[in-house]
Structure formats: C-alpha cells, structure tokens
Amino acid sequence: MAYQYNLGAVTEADVRALVSAPTWSDVSAAALTRFQKDEALAPPYTVALLTQSVDSRSGPGTAYAEANYYSPGTELNIAGQYGNWFLTTNGDYIPVAATADAVAVKAAAAAKAAQLERDRREKAAIAAAEAKTRAAAAAAKAAADAKAAAAATDKRIRAAITAATPIAIKGIIGQRDFPASGISPAIISQILTAVVGRIVTLATTALGGTPDR
Numbered sequence: 001m002a003y004q005y006n007l008g009a010v011t012e013a014d015v016r017a018l019v020s021a022p023t024w025s026d027v028s029a030a031a032l033t034r035f036q037k038d039e040a041l042a043p044p045y046t047v048a049l050l051t052q053s054v055d056s057r058s059g060p061g062t063a064y065a066e067a068n069y070y071s072p073g074t075e076l077n078i079a080g081q082y083g084n085w086f087l088t089t090n091g092d093y094i095p096v097a098a099t100a101d102a103v104a105v106k107a108a109a110a111a112k113a114a115q116l117e118r119d120r121r122e123k124a125a126i127a128a129a130e131a132k133t134r135a136a137a138a139a140a141k142a143a144a145d146a147k148a149a150a151a152a153t154d155k156r157i158r159a160a161i162t163a164a165t166p167i168a169i170k171g172i173i174g175q176r177d178f179p180a181s182g183i184s185p186a187i188i189s190q191i192l193t194a195v196v197g198r199i200v201t202l203a204t205t206a207l208g209g210t211p212d213r
Contacts (some may be wrong), residue, residue: 081096
C-alpha cells in the first residue's frame with residue numbers, strides 16, 4: 001500500500017480499514033484510570049447525605065454497571081471525587097448532585113431545632129407574663145368590686161339605721177311612764193339598751209335580714 005512509504009498520504013479511511021474495536025473492559029479500565037489519575041478532586045465533604053434515591057455505579061459515570069441501591073437519607077463516607085462523582089468507602093460511585101454535606105445538614109437541623117426551642121420558651125414566657133398580668137388585674141378588680149360592694153352595703157346599713165332610729169326611740173319611750181322625780185341612771189341604761197335593740201331589729205328587717213330572737 002502506497003501509504004506505507006508515504007505516511008503523509010494516510011487518510012481516516014485507511015485507519016478505519018485496519019482498526020478493531022476495543023472491548024468495553026478496555027475502555028472502562030482506561031476511563032477509570034484517567035479519572036483516577038487525571039481528574040481526582042478533593043471532595044468538599046467526607047460524609048455525604050443522599051437527598052434522593054441512588055443506584056450507585058461501579059465507576060464514575062452512568063455507563064458503568066449499577067452497584068448498590070441507596071435510599072434518601074442514607075449517609076455514606078466519601079473517599080474521593082472524580083468529576084461529578086463521589087467514590088464511597090464502599091468502593092462504589094454516587095453522583096455529587098444527589099448528595100448534601102451530612103455534617104452541615106445536621107448542624108443546620110440542630111440550629112433550627114435550637115431556635116425553635118428558644119422561640120417556644122420565649123412564647124411560653126410571654127404567655128406566662130400575660131397570664132400573670134391578667135390574674136393581677138382580675139384580683140385588683142375583684143378587690144375593688146368587693147370594696148365597692150362593702151361600701152354600698154355599709155351605706156345601706158347606715159341609711160337603715162338612720163331611718164330606724166327615731167322609730168325605735170319613739171316606740172321605746174312611748175311604752176314607759178317616767179316619774180316626776182326623774183330617771184335613774186339604771187333606767188336610762190335600760191332605755192338605751194332597748195332602743196339599740198329596736199334599731200337593730202328594724203334596720204335588719206328593712207334590709208331583708210332576719211333579726212336574732
């Protein structure tokens with residue numbers, strides 16, 4: 001063939017005529033070697049949390065055979081990164097896009113939980129303070145109402161006593177005959193005691209109560 005002596009005349013057709021297709025194992029081995037040697041990266045985190053279900057691969061790409069199935073929420077230790085794929089310590093590969101930093105996610109969750117707890121305690125403290133304020137207000141109102149009621153009752157009692165006093169005096173005095181020689185201190189004491197008793201009876205009755213017998 002002429003091209004054997006003039007390499008500049010070799011065409012793509014000449015090459016295709018002689019090339020034989022390599023096996024898949026040859027291609028995959030070469031690809032894996034290239035990823036491992038030329039495209040190895042430092043992974044951004046060492047523990048990955050799967051954010052979705054994943055069928056891992058035996059190599060860093062979807063062309064590789066499936067290795068394991070992992071459900072969302074699975075944590076995997078990362079040994080390296082090759083392109084867009086993580087190499088796990090299990091020896092299989094998972095897509096970087098299907099993962100999150102497990103440590104960061106846990107830290108964020110813990111921070112959120114702590115904030116929620118702080119919010120809960122703050123709301124509880126506010127509610128307790130408001131309840132205390134309401135209770136104090138209710139107690140103050142109850143005391144004021146009781147005082148007002150006592151004052152009103154006292155006023156009614158005094159009014160009843162005032163009304164009953166002349167009636168009691170007239171009734172007690174009208175029942176007695178007084179000697180011309182005067183009234184002894186003992187008689188005066190008896191009259192006053194009787195007047196007071198009559199006032200109490202009349203006032204109690206006027207207020208709707210029952211006098212002691």
